[in-house]
Amino acid sequence: MSTPTRKRLTTSAMIASFVDEGQRTTPAPFGHALSRLAEERPEIVGLTADLGKYTDMHVFAQDHPDRFFQMGMSEQLLLGAAAGMAEVGLVPFASTYSVFATRRAYDFLCLDAAEPGLNVNIVGGLPGLTTGYGPSHQATEDIAILRGMPGLTIVDPCDSVDIEQAVPALAEVAGPTYLRLLRGKVPTVLDEYDYTFEVGRAAELRTGRDVTLVSSGLMTMRALSAAERLAEHRVDVGVLHVPTIKPLDTEAVLRVGRSDRLVVTVENHSVVGGLGEAVASCLAFNGVGRDLVPVALPDEFLAAGALPTLHDRYGLSTDRLVRRVLDALEV
Structure with a gap:
C-alpha cells in the first residue's frame, strides 16, 4: 500500500515571496521608482550595506552608477554616510535589512539623522515575517523600536503601488523616514481601489457594516481577501489601510473607533509596539473606550521554516x- 504524498510548502529563505496564488505582481518597484526619481532630481543618491540585489537597489545602481555607494557590511557607516550626504544637500536612500537598520544602527539613525532633522531615507528589507530565516533576520519588532524616535516617519506599504508612490513622497519629507520594503516580485493590488499614497493619511479601501479591519503593509492584501471570504458568511467587512504608522492618521482611526462595528487591527509585526498599540493609544488618549481585536505576531522569537507555513502558524x-474575525463575532 503506497503512502500518499503531501505537497511541501517551501520558499527561498533569503528572497522569500509572500505572493498569494493568482496575485498580479510588479518586479522591483522600489528600485525602478528610485531610478525614475533620480532622472528628475540630480540630488538623489543610493547606498546599501552589501545588499543591493536583496533590496532592489541594484536597479538604481545599474541606471545611476555614479550616484550609487556600496558601503559593505557596515550598517553604522551606511547611516552615518547617508546623514553626511543629507547635510550637504543630497537626498539619500539607504537600504539594508530591517533588523540591521534598527538593531545595529539605531544610534546612528537617531543622532546623525533624526536629531538634526535630515532627510535620510532608510529602506528596510525583510520586515516582519517576510523571510523563512529565524530571529537573526526576522524584523518583528522594527516598528516598536523606531516609533519612539522623534521626527521619524514610518511607512509600511501594502504593494507595488504603495512603494512606487511612497518613494517620491518620502524624498519630500523634512526629516528621516523608514520604509518597510517589499522586494522582488511584489503584488499589485491597490490599483483596483482608486488609491493614492499620502504621507500620514489612511485610506478606506472598502466599507462594511459589521467589521472594520485596520491594516498595514502586506496584511492589507490579506485583509481585502478576508473581507471577500467573510462576505460568504454574511459578514460585511470594511478595510482601512494605514500605510503610515507614524505620523498616524488619528482622524481616520477615531472615525473607526467611534463606530459600533467590530474593530480588528491587522499587522505583520509583533503585537507589542506596532499598529495595534498605535491605534489603541490613539483611541485611549482621545477618550474613546472600546475593545480592539489584535491580529499580529506573538511577543516571542519566531521559528524558521517555509513562509506559508509560518504565516499560518502565527495567524x-x-x-x-x-477564523479570528468569526470567532470574535461568535459566528
Whole structure:
C-alpha cells in the first residue's frame, strides 16, 4: 500500500515571496521608482550595506552608477554616510535589512539623522515575517523600536503601488523616514481601489457594516481577501489601510473607533509596539473606550521554516484571519 504524498510548502529563505496564488505582481518597484526619481532630481543618491540585489537597489545602481555607494557590511557607516550626504544637500536612500537598520544602527539613525532633522531615507528589507530565516533576520519588532524616535516617519506599504508612490513622497519629507520594503516580485493590488499614497493619511479601501479591519503593509492584501471570504458568511467587512504608522492618521482611526462595528487591527509585526498599540493609544488618549481585536505576531522569537507555513502558524494567513474575525463575532 503506497503512502500518499503531501505537497511541501517551501520558499527561498533569503528572497522569500509572500505572493498569494493568482496575485498580479510588479518586479522591483522600489528600485525602478528610485531610478525614475533620480532622472528628475540630480540630488538623489543610493547606498546599501552589501545588499543591493536583496533590496532592489541594484536597479538604481545599474541606471545611476555614479550616484550609487556600496558601503559593505557596515550598517553604522551606511547611516552615518547617508546623514553626511543629507547635510550637504543630497537626498539619500539607504537600504539594508530591517533588523540591521534598527538593531545595529539605531544610534546612528537617531543622532546623525533624526536629531538634526535630515532627510535620510532608510529602506528596510525583510520586515516582519517576510523571510523563512529565524530571529537573526526576522524584523518583528522594527516598528516598536523606531516609533519612539522623534521626527521619524514610518511607512509600511501594502504593494507595488504603495512603494512606487511612497518613494517620491518620502524624498519630500523634512526629516528621516523608514520604509518597510517589499522586494522582488511584489503584488499589485491597490490599483483596483482608486488609491493614492499620502504621507500620514489612511485610506478606506472598502466599507462594511459589521467589521472594520485596520491594516498595514502586506496584511492589507490579506485583509481585502478576508473581507471577500467573510462576505460568504454574511459578514460585511470594511478595510482601512494605514500605510503610515507614524505620523498616524488619528482622524481616520477615531472615525473607526467611534463606530459600533467590530474593530480588528491587522499587522505583520509583533503585537507589542506596532499598529495595534498605535491605534489603541490613539483611541485611549482621545477618550474613546472600546475593545480592539489584535491580529499580529506573538511577543516571542519566531521559528524558521517555509513562509506559508509560518504565516499560518502565527495567524497571518487569510484563513487564520477569517477564523479570528468569526470567532470574535461568535459566528
